[in-house]
Amino acid sequence: MKNRIVTAMVLCFAMQLPLNAAAALRIFACEPEWGALAHELGGKWVKVSVATNALQDPHYLEARPSLISKMRRADLVICTGSQLEIGWLPMLLTKANNPRVQPGSPGYFEAGNFVQHLEVPISVDRSQGDVHPQGNPHIQTDPRNILLVARALGERLVSLDSDHAGDYRSRLKQFITDWNAALVKWEAEARPLRGKRVVSHHKSWVYLENWLGLELVGTLEPVPGIPPTASHLSELLARLGDDGSGADFIIRSPYQSSKPSDWLSQRTGIPELMLPFTVGGSKQADDLYGLFDDTIKRLLEISK
Amino acid sequence: MGNKRRVILWAVILPLSFPVWSQDQQANEIDALRSELVQLRVDYEERIKNLEHRLDLAEQKAEQATMEAAQATLAVREPAPAPAVVAERSVAVAGNAFNPALGVIFQGQAWAYDKNPEDYYIPGFPLGGEAGLAPEGLGLAETEININANVDDKFTAWLTVPLVLDDGKAGVEIEEAWVETLKLPAGLSLRMGRFFSNIGYLNSRHAHTWDFADQPLAYRAFLGSQYLDDGLQIRWLAPTDFYLELSGELLRGDRYPAGGAANSGFGSYTLAAHTGGDIGFSSSWLSGLSWLHGKSDGRESGPGNDPLVFFGDTDILIADFVWKWAPNGNSRQRNFKFQAEYLLRREDGEYVSSATLPSPWKTDQQGWYAQAIYQPWPRGRIGARIERLSSDKPLPVFTGTVLDPQGENPTRFSLMVDWSNSEFSRLRLQYNQDKSGVETDHQFALQYIYSIGAHGAHTF
Numbered sequence: 001m002k003n004r005i006v007t008a009m010v011l012c013f014a015m016q017l018p019l020n021a022a023a024a025l026r027i028f029a030c031e032p033e034w035g036a037l038a039h040e041l042g043g044k045w046v047k048v049s050v051a052t053n054a055l056q057d058p059h060y061l062e063a064r065p066s067l068i069s070k071m072r073r074a075d076l077v078i079c080t081g082s083q084l085e086i087g088w089l090p091m092l093l094t095k096a097n098n099p100r101v102q103p104g105s106p107g108y109f110e111a112g113n114f115v116q117h118l119e120v121p122i123s124v125d126r127s128q129g130d131v132h133p134q135g136n137p138h139i140q141t142d143p144r145n146i147l148l149v150a151r152a153l154g155e156r157l158v159s160l161d162s163d164h165a166g167d168y169r170s171r172l173k174q175f176i177t178d179w180n181a182a183l184v185k186w187e188a189e190a191r192p193l194r195g196k197r198v199v200s201h202h203k204s205w206v207y208l209e210n211w212l213g214l215e216l217v218g219t220l221e222p223v224p225g226i227p228p229t230a231s232h233l234s235e236l237l238a239r240l241g242d243d244g245s246g247a248d249f250i251i252r253s254p255y256q257s258s259k260p261s262d263w264l265s266q267r268t269g270i271p272e273l274m275l276p277f278t279v280g281g282s283k284q285a286d287d288l289y290g291l292f293d294d295t296i297k298r299l300l301e302i303s304k
Numbered sequence: 305m306g307n308k309r310r311v312i313l314w315a316v317i318l319p320l321s322f323p324v325w326s327q328d329q330q331a332n333e334i335d336a337l338r339s340e341l342v343q344l345r346v347d348y349e350e351r352i353k354n355l356e357h358r359l360d361l362a363e364q365k366a367e368q369a370t371m372e373a374a375q376a377t378l379a380v381r382e383p384a385p386a387p388a389v390v391a392e393r394s395v396a397v398a399g400n401a402f403n404p405a406l407g408v409i410f411q412g413q414a415w416a417y418d419k420n421p422e423d424y425y426i427p428g429f430p431l432g433g434e435a436g437l438a439p440e441g442l443g444l445a446e447t448e449i450n451i452n453a454n455v456d457d458k459f460t461a462w463l464t465v466p467l468v469l470d471d472g473k474a475g476v477e478i479e480e481a482w483v484e485t486l487k488l489p490a491g492l493s494l495r496m497g498r499f500f501s502n503i504g505y506l507n508s509r510h511a512h513t514w515d516f517a518d519q520p521l522a523y524r525a526f527l528g529s530q531y532l533d534d535g536l537q538i539r540w541l542a543p544t545d546f547y548l549e550l551s552g553e554l555l556r557g558d559r560y561p562a563g564g565a566a567n568s569g570f571g572s573y574t575l576a577a578h579t580g581g582d583i584g585f586s587s588s589w590l591s592g593l594s595w596l597h598g599k600s601d602g603r604e605s606g607p608g609n610d611p612l613v614f615f616g617d618t619d620i621l622i623a624d625f626v627w628k629w630a631p632n633g634n635s636r637q638r639n640f641k642f643q644a645e646y647l648l649r650r651e652d653g654e655y656v657s658s659a660t661l662p663s664p665w666k667t668d669q670q671g672w673y674a675q676a677i678y679q680p681w682p683r684g685r686i687g688a689r690i691e692r693l694s695s696d697k698p699l700p701v702f703t704g705t706v707l708d709p710q711g712e713n714p715t716r717f718s719l720m721v722d723w724s725n726s727e728f729s730r731l732r733l734q735y736n737q738d739k740s741g742v743e744t745d746h747q748f749a750l751q752y753i754y755s756i757g758a759h760g761a762h763t764f
Contacts, residue, residue, distance in 0.1 A: 053632065055632035055633070055634055056633050059636075060635060061633075061635075062628060062630075062633075062764055063762070064580075064582060064588045064764055065547030065580030065581060065589075065764060066546075066547060066580070066581050066582045068541065068547055068549075069541070069542075069545060069547045069548075072541045073543055086761065089761065090760065091762065092761075095541070095763070097488065097491045097539065098491070099486065102486050102487065126756070129726075130726070225726060226726060227683060255634050255636070255637075257637055257682075
């Protein structure tokens with residue numbers, strides 16, 4: 001325990017130190033996946049700080065003083081957008097007094113603006129839970145979206161830091177080549193997953209489900225953003241059946257409590273598993289490639 | 305397709321394997337070449353396989369896309385509206401597209417007291433501003449309308465309008481109305497208008513974000529519940545890795561604890577410094593030191609029908625500290641918050657009342673509170689608060705008046721439990737053991753807080 005605290009403190013201290021004294025662009029990434037992408041595309045010319053880690057729910061974050069300070073000095077803010085960060089990002093932007101990163105400025109980048117959203121509601125009402133008018137914000141679970149965002153982000157880096165434009169362009173080109181190759185590999189590997197029926201804690205993986213042809217048959221939350229309730233879980237149990245014939249697996253992210261999925265899994269025999277959800281969500285998901293390698297590996301293992 | 309490519313490939317590679325070599329010395333080289341060729345062949349086969357596979361997938365996707373497109377066309381075709389309707393609707397959308405974000409906060413409460421709340425006062429601490437007890441029984445607290453939007457690329461504006469019931473009559477107030485800069489350089493921002501002062505921790509927080517149904521005694525006694533005034537606020541955020549915010553305000557000074565808009569309406573100013581940071585991934589803290597100077601020119605406090613009137617200077621020093629903890633910083637599941645503030649007030653001037661002649665008054669008074677809130681499971685929280693006020697003994701001329709603390713140090717102890725179905729709703733039950741009045745009072749509150757429409761992000 002003591003060691004863990006010390007490690008955490010050392011890590012924290014290390015995060016405050018510049019990664020590279022010659023870094024040209026200071027990047028504030030709202031979520032780990034965009035921090036990782038900025039690293040891939042920016043290399044040594046960027047210094048990235050990430051607001052959330054994989055164990056935190058990106059919907060709910062405190063607008064902590066340390067984050068305000070980081071945003072104060074940022075040249076570029078990269079967030080998901082689609083109102084995912086509505087509970088804390090506006091406050092950081094207000095308190096940071098940084099004209100470079102205000103929405104509408106070149107230093108403000110929303111990844112969600114560059115992909116096609118799923119589950120775009122025709123009308124929104126809070127009785128539907130935490131729905132987002134622009135659609136489901138968890139776009140990073142489809143690697144094809146990562147590619148779309150990478151192209152836009154590469155261009156943004158070029159325009160913000162034209163001194164290193166050549167470097168950014170060649171890194172982007174390399175990333176696109178590598179990512180396309182990885183896509184082929186993942187799609188081939190994941191072929192046996194097609195048609196599998198999924199129960200997920202929150203609607204966190206609709207983009208992954210769409211990509212791999214999985215079928216979402218239920219969520220542990222009664223409506224998005226409302227924690228699982230006993231009555232909703234029993235309803236789900238009745239629907240899925242005691243024999244577990246109604247679904248193939250139950251998935252959740254590292255920041256979601258395992259209790260509801262444990263409960264349902266024990267009663268139905270449907271296997272449950274944790275998927276990394278973002279970079280850092282598991283030991284193997286240490287970068288963007290690892291995130292999808294591990295996600296598919298885990299899904300394949302459980303559906304054997 | 306794949307086979308054809310393979311044939312071409314071999315047509316290129318095969319002739320390479322029949323060069324004319326001068327025997328012995330080059331035997332090794334031939335071996336090496338051969339193994340290279342084998343390697344090449346393996347590589348190429350793999351690449352070709354991959355290409356074929358990608359082609360397959362692309363074809364599949366194309367097919368799927370065509371089908372989806374076809375379906376989409378079908379779906380779109382059905383509800384095709386008459387063109388005239390579309391044109392009209394688009395005009396309507398253009399008209400309100402720039403509507404500001406609008407939100408309403410509903411607050412209702414029921415208070416039960418042991419003693420009559422009409423008789424409540426804190427001996428030694430005449431209350432001013434909006435600092436009374438909430439009315440007994442069922443009632444509507446403030447219903448608050450928040451409106452905000454960017455004015456243009458350089459300014460943003462905020463308006464808070466509470467709808468209040470005063471003696472059964474509905475009224476509208478302007479609680480906050482300010483504009484703020486978005487694009488000042490060097491970490492600066494300027495706010496103009498009416499706003500909650502940036503002093504202390506709790507002062508600038510709206511009532512719906514409080515963790516208890518009422519303000520701490522020190523805020524009630526020294527700040528009239530919350531110090532709000534008209535003026536200018538400038539904030540500067542240091543360009544450092546640790547958080548350091550300095551702020552200064554110049555205010556009209558028309559409201560408690562200032563009053564009378566002294567100095568021709570420049571009667572009050574504040575200075576504040578706040579700093580904070582993280583400890584590991586799980587803990588964060590914020591701490592501050594603030595100073596408020598107010599000049600009072602006939603400030604009224606105490607009983608409404610027979611008020612005390614103060615002329616002079618009021619200085620209030622506030623030290624605040626907040627510590628928040630959540631496992632790995634994931635506050636959604638479980639979290640803990642500790643919050644404490646210390647307030648020191650020095651008043652230097654004279655008090656006038658119907659019972660006393662104008663008498664000099666120079667007294668230090670202090671107050672503090674400490675509270676802890678724990679969220680053990682996603683939607684429920686429990687909390688406790690402890691607080692105390694103390695005062696110097698005033699001159700004998702004030703003995704027996706409201707300004708006489710009667711040797712008592714007012715204290716209060718509170719417990720609360722609340723439940724939030726979502727971040728937009730909260731139900732709360734609170735108990736106070738209130739020893740701040742003349743007699744000990746047991747108080748119970750039931751409270752609801754609901755929010756509809758746009759809801760701004762909360763501060764730390």
